[in-house]
Amino acid sequence: VSLSYLIRFFFISILPSLSRPSFSLIGLGFQIQEKPFKIMASSKMIVLKSSDGETFELEEAVAVEWQPIRYIIEDDCANPSIPLPNVTSKILAKVIEYCKKHVHTPKSDDKSSEDDLKAFDAEFAQVNQGILFDLILAANYLNIKSLQELTCQTVADMLKGKTPEEIRETFNIKDDFIPEEEEEVRRENAWAFE
Incomplete structure (x- = not known):
């Protein structure tokens, strides 16, 4: 087996699985378990530097929620x-x-905490499209699943029940199909227009 094959195998098969809490390589006879990360009681601060050079101090307890930061x-x-x-x-x-x-926000069975988070999320997601799409990209880059789900659901809700023309208008998408191409796409995907 060549080294290039092993490297390709790692990046295609193994690396994507590392974001899961545990995974196994069936047929290879071993399993890797991710160790739980323990946060010290201290309020250690982490300094983050944005792409435009601004720095932010953040508690380690918050920063470890972001997978790349956690690994660092x-x-x-x-x-x-x-x-x-x-x-x-x-x-x-x-x-x-x-x-x-x-x-x-305390994680408990308390309904008021859950309602408080839902209200916060609903208000948080009410931003212009540019910010919303940048938040999706940041959530993906930092692997913050809950933020990714919230922002993607917000976009999905913006699409729900709209015609292709309304979607183009909502997202300022130019219609570059000629009528014949559009008819062909509609014919090939008739199920989507039912």
């Missing part, structure tokens, strides 16, 4: 600051606001 902290490589080249300061501030609220 686990490997003790977080000094002096962690660069986030794909996130602007405006979006990073919003992401931090979201994560602080979700980390500091």
